[in-house]
Amino acid sequence: MRYIIIGAGAVGGAIGGRLAESGREVVLVARGAHYEALREGGLRLATPDGRGTHLLPVVNDPGQLGELRADDVLVLAVKTQDSIAALDPWGHRPVAGGGTAAERLPLVCAQNGVASERLALRRFRHVYGMCVWLPAIHLEPGSVSAAGTPLTGILHIGCYPSGSDETARRISADLEKSRFDSPVVEDVMRWKYAKLLANLANSIVAVTGLLTSDEGLALYRRARAEGDAALAAAGIEAVGDEEEKEFRGDKITLEHFDGSERTGGSSWQSLNRGTGTIEADYLNGEIALLGRLNGVPTPVNDALQRIANTFARQRRAAGSMTVAELTALVDEMAQ
Template sequence: MRYIIIGAGAVGGVIGGRLFESGHEVVLVARGAHLAALRAGGLELTTPEGTRTLPVPAVGGPAELELSADDVLLLAVKTQHAEALLAEWSARPVAGGGTAGEVLPVVTAQNGVEGERLALRHFRRVYGMCVWLPSTHLEPGKVSAAGLPKTGFLHVGRYPAGCDGTATRICADLEGSVFRAVATAEVMAWKYGKLLGNVGNALEAVSGPAESEAQLALTRRLAEEYQAALAAAGIAYKSAQEQRAERGDLVNLQPLPGITRGGGSSWQSLDRGTGTIEADYLSGEAVLLGRLHGVPTPLNEALQRLANEFARTGRAAGSLTEAELAELESLL
């Protein structure tokens, strides 16, 4: 199988780089300065083993590729960018007949749970991927991952439910590429569970890592609101304890020389000044479920608005003022 990584940032770049290193055919899809750097010098991948430059082919979009029935599309962009890309890629013809949306599998390697629904509007064969992959992308052409002995822990399964041979083959390729990868019929339970941690991404992005008692209390409350909304909706999910038990000591963070991992994906969006952030699909998912099922989620709603304001106005990551923090605390 050839892996076409749509969005070669922190997650997509590391997955694509690791697959390429283990002998798989990979194409990275990027844009702007990142694409230019990949084309000019390859992908610089830093892991605990060291830094190396990989000559992974890179393109700007589907018009530059001839698709075949053996291709796997792996969507690793933030959810706010997914809709247009899914529409564009699904319409492309595949050698031998049909379009990508009719023939090819698409794997949604994204935080949140909205990407799978968006993908199913355009593709018949959708696979969710729950991603536990501490990785960083702050400079064009460069990605890093600090996990050891495994680079990340990935669950893959058919959406909306089930597990098949394609999921098993993808996981086998990932297993041979320094990941722990599990094919499962419960991928969405894993993804809903992963949101237990991700609802705090907006808080980390605007205020920095949760170190003070006030930040820790806010983080706990964000998760409590989300769990109450999940319970009201009757949605099954893997608890934080279940997630930790399965990961065990497989992905231990290691210091990487010359690289400082300041925060997660939302923090990195603000740090790079992208102008957008995925808060609508993280804290925003708790808000949506709460509104659908009559559960108040005031703190998640406030963080969703605040994170979007930071991204829109170009405020620096971690620049929340004491007054703004106190206003959030008033919602506890």
Template sequence: MRYIIIGAGAVGGTIGARLHEGGHEVVLVARGAHLAALRAEGLRFGTPQGVRTLRIPAAGDPREVALRADDVLVLAVKTQDTAAALAAWAPRPVAGGGTAAERLPLVCAQNGVENERIALRLFREVLAMCVWMPSTHLAPGRVSAGGTPVSGVLRLGGYPSGTGGARAAAIAADLAASGFSAPVEADVMGWKYTKLLGNLGNALDAVAGDTGGDAVRALRERAGAEGAAVLAAAGIAYRDPAEQARAVRATLRLEPVDGEERTGSSSWQSLARGTGSIEADHLNGEIVLLARLHGVAAPLNEALQRLAGEFARTGRAPGSLTAEELAALRGL
């Protein structure tokens, strides 16, 4: 199988790099300065085992890739970019006939729980992936992953349910042989809802950073508890977050990567890169949506969604939350 990584940032870049090092064909899809750097200099990929430059084919547009019947599309863009990416890739022809949407599997290697639903409108075969992987992408052409002895835990399964059959098993085997823990799970969406609860603190990490100390930690716990109450009101099952944390601790540990500083969440990295957008509408915003649908309140997640969006739109630096803004959050 050849892997087309749509969105070669922290997560996609790490998955693509590890698969490439594992001997698999990979194409990285990127844009802007990142694409230019990948083409000119290759991917500078850092792990605790060292930093190396990988020459992996890179594309900026679906029309640059002649799709084959053995291709796997791995979607690793942020949720706010999902619809546009899928609209571009779904109608692309595949050698032998048919389109990508008709013939190729699409793996959603993304935070949140909306991507698979968006994808299933277009693609016949959608696989869900719950990604737990400490990785960083702040500069063009550079990606690092601090996990060892594996770079991450990538739980893979079918969508809307099931294990995903032989295709998911084959993809998981390739990932497991390329530096990941990659269990196949029939309940992968349950794991993704569990991950969503942890990701509710991403907006707070992005706007407050290391400031605020105990006050920020307490707000992070409140956001998660508020989210759990909303999922309960909506009748949505999820796994025990403590079980997920134990599984990750038993599988990988964090170690430094030469020349790379450990940074914040993916939302913090979006602000640091000045992308102009952030995932909060599909993380905290998912809880806000469910709360409104089921007649319950989610004031803290609503405030975090709004604040993170404002930071992204106005170009505010990560971690620049003022004392007054922090006090307002605590008073909700």
């Protein structure tokens, strides 16, 4: 199988680099300065067990690959707000032996949130969800670091909307030879909804920095309580905290191998890079959507969604608001 990583940032770069290290064939898809850096100098991947440069094929347009292969696997690893733009160039591409990518190839959504799988299924017949627990950072073109050890990440995979098949098992086997735990599950969205609830903290981290203070944790708990209520009203089951904790165990610990402190997650990185967009619409905004559909008030998530989007749009610096200021603003907006 050849893995085409659509979005070779923190998650995509870590998955692609680890797959390449275990001898799997990988193509990276990137854009802008990151594409140029990957093309000219390769993917620089730093992990607790060392630093390496992977000279992998890299494209910024599927036309550069020509006809796709029947054994290709498309791995979508962009932020959800970029999913449609990232997918549109790939669906109509011809595949060796006949048909198109949308008709024949597996598409794995290795992303936060729960919306991309549905977006993808409108275009692709064979969609797989992936719940991503992978602490990784991408701040500079051409460079990705992943601090997890002894495993780099945990990547639950399953068919969307549910089920499993031989393709999922083959992808899992390749990942498990590449420093990942990758359970094949029948209910992958149940795991992704649990991750969604955890990711409601992303906007708080992006705006204020690491979630370490009692005040910051209190704000997250308010957002999480709304999330729990919205999922319950919608009849959506998520993996519980105890089940998740028991499964993860000590499979991943963070090792600050470069001497630096752990920086923020995916939303924090978006603000840090000044991308102009952030995934809040598909994290806090997912809870807001479920709340509106099911008559559940979600004022804290509504406010966090708006504040995070304002930060991204205005390209305000990550971590530039105090938790006290954010809490006061949320309370004001929630009235």
